[in-house]
Amino acid sequence: MRGAATRRGLVCVAVGATAMALGAVSTTPTSRAVDRPGPRAAEALREQRAVARLAARGLPIFCGGGRANEVALTFDDGPTPLTPRLLAALRRSSQPPTPATFFLIGRSAVTYRAHARAEAALGAVGAHTLTHSTLTKLATAAARREIAEGKRSVERAIGAPVRLFRPPGGHRSPAVDRLVAEQSLLSVLYTVDPRDWARPDAGSIAAAVVSDRRLVPGAIVVLHEFHLPTIEAVPAIVRSLRRRGLQLVSVPRLLADDPPTLAEQREDARADSCVHLYRRLRARAESRLGDSYGLVRAGPPSPGYVVWVTPARRAAAERPPLLRACQAAARNPSSAARIPAASRPCAARCCEPVP
Numbered sequence: 111m112r113g114a115a116t117r118r119g120l121v122c123v124a125v126g127a128t129a130m131a132l133g134a135v136s137t138t139p140t141s142r143a144v145d146r147p148g149p150r151a152a153e154a155l156r157e158q159r160a161v162a163r164l165a166a167r168g169l170p171i172f173c174g175g176g177r178a179n180e181v182a183l184t185f186d187d188g189p190t191p192l193t194p195r196l197l198a199a200l201r202r203s204s205q206p207p208t209p210a211t212f213f214l215i216g217r218s219a220v221t222y223r224a225h226a227r228a229e230a231a232l233g234a235v236g237a238h239t240l241t242h243s244t245l246t247k248l249a250t251a252a253a254r255r256e257i258a259e260g261k262r263s264v265e266r267a268i269g270a271p272v273r274l275f276r277p278p279g280g281h282r283s284p285a286v287d288r289l290v291a292e293q294s295l296l297s298v299l300y301t302v303d304p305r306d307w308a309r310p311d312a313g314s315i316a317a318a319v320v321s322d323r324r325l326v327p328g329a330i331v332v333l334h335e336f337h338l339p340t341i342e343a344v345p346a347i348v349r350s351l352r353r354r355g356l357q358l359v360s361v362p363r364l365l366a367d368d369p370p371t372l373a374e375q376r377e378d379a380r381a382d383s384c385v386h387l388y389r390r391l392r393a394r395a396e397s398r399l400g401d402s403y404g405l406v407r408a409g410p411p412s413p414g415y416v417v418w419v420t421p422a423r424r425a426a427a428e429r430p431p432l433l434r435a436c437q438a439a440a441r442n443p444s445s446a447a448r449i450p451a452a453s454r455p456c457a458a459r460c461c462e463p464v465p
C-alpha cells in the first residue's frame with residue numbers, strides 16, 4: 111500500500127541469453143524441534159543475531175541483499191478469524207509447511223491469542239502497532255505508544271520477544287524510524303505489494319504477485335490475512351515461486367542468509383524503496399551485453415525506463431517494432447506476445463525492474 115511501489119520501470123533484455131519475534135522465528139514445526147533441538151536452536155540464534163545486527167543500524171529494510179535465491183511472504187493485520195485457514199493453506203502448500211512472517215496488530219493479538227501463538231509456531235512474528243494507526247500522522251508521544259504497546263501486546267500473546275516491526279500502510283519517516291529503533295525493533299517494509307486487499311478474487315491476487323517484475327531473489331511480499339481471496343491465492347503463489355526455483359523463507363531467515371549491506375540499507379531508506387536490488391539487476395543485465403549486442407533505451411516513463419537489447423546485426427532492422435512492443439509489454443505484460451517471434455523468449459523471462 112505504498113505509492114513508492116509504483117514508481118518503477120523495467121529492463122528488458124532481448125538476447126539469446128536468458129535473461130522476533132525471534133523467540134518465535136521457527137521455520138519448522140514445533141514437533142520437529144523436539145526431535146532435533148540442536149540445529150533448530152542454532153538456526154534460531156543465527157536469525158536472531160542477523161535481525162539484531164540490522165536493527166542496531168536504526169534503518170528499515172525493504173528486501174534482502176539479492177545474493178541468495180530466497181523470497182519472503184509476509185501477512186499483515188492479523189490475527190483474524192481467518193488465521194486458521196491461512197495457516198492450513200501454508201501447511202498444505204508444501205512439506206515442511208511454507209514458512210511465513212506475520213505482522214500482528216497488538217489489539218488483535220490479544221483478542222485472538224491462540225491464533226497468534228499458532229502463527230509464531232509456524233513462522234516468524236512481528237508487531238504492526240497497537241491499533242494500526244498511521245504513525246506519520248501522530249504526534250511523537252502517540253506514535254511511540256502505538257509502537258511500544260503494540261510490541262508488548264504481541265509479546266504477551268505469543269509468549270516470546272518481538273524484534274520485527276512493520277509500520278501500518280508502509281508509512282515511515284526518519285522520525286518514525288528512530289521511534290522503532292528505540293524499541294530495539296527492525297522495521298521491515300516490502301518489495302512487492304499486489305494490493306491484495308483491493309482485489310476481488312484469488313486468481314487476480316496470485317497473478318499480481320507472480321507477474322510482478324520486482325519478485326526477484328531478496329524480495330519481500332506483503333499480503334493481508336483479513337482477506338479471504340488472499341488466503342485462497344496462497345497455494346498458487348507458493349507453487350509458482352517454487353517452480354521458478356525461489357525458496358520461500360521467513361524474514362529472519364532471509365536476513366540471516368542474504369542481508370543488505372549498510373550502504374544498501376541507507377540507499378533504500380533514502381529512496382523509501384528497494385532500489386539497491388533493482389540497480390544491481392539492471393547492472394547485471396547490462397553487463398551481459400558485450401560488443402555483439404546493441405542497446406536501445408526507450409522511454410523514459412520517468413523515473414524508470416525500458417531497455418531493450420538485441421543482437422547488433424538485428425538492432426537496426428528491429429528497433430522500432432521492438433521498442434513499441436517493449437513499451438507495450440512494460441505497460442501490460444500480456445502484450446509481450448506481440449513481440450516479434452525471434453525475440454520472444456525475452457518477453458516472458460527477461461523483463462527486470464529498475465528504480
Ligand SMILES: [Zn+2]
Nearest residue numbers: 186187278279
Ligand atoms: Zn496493516
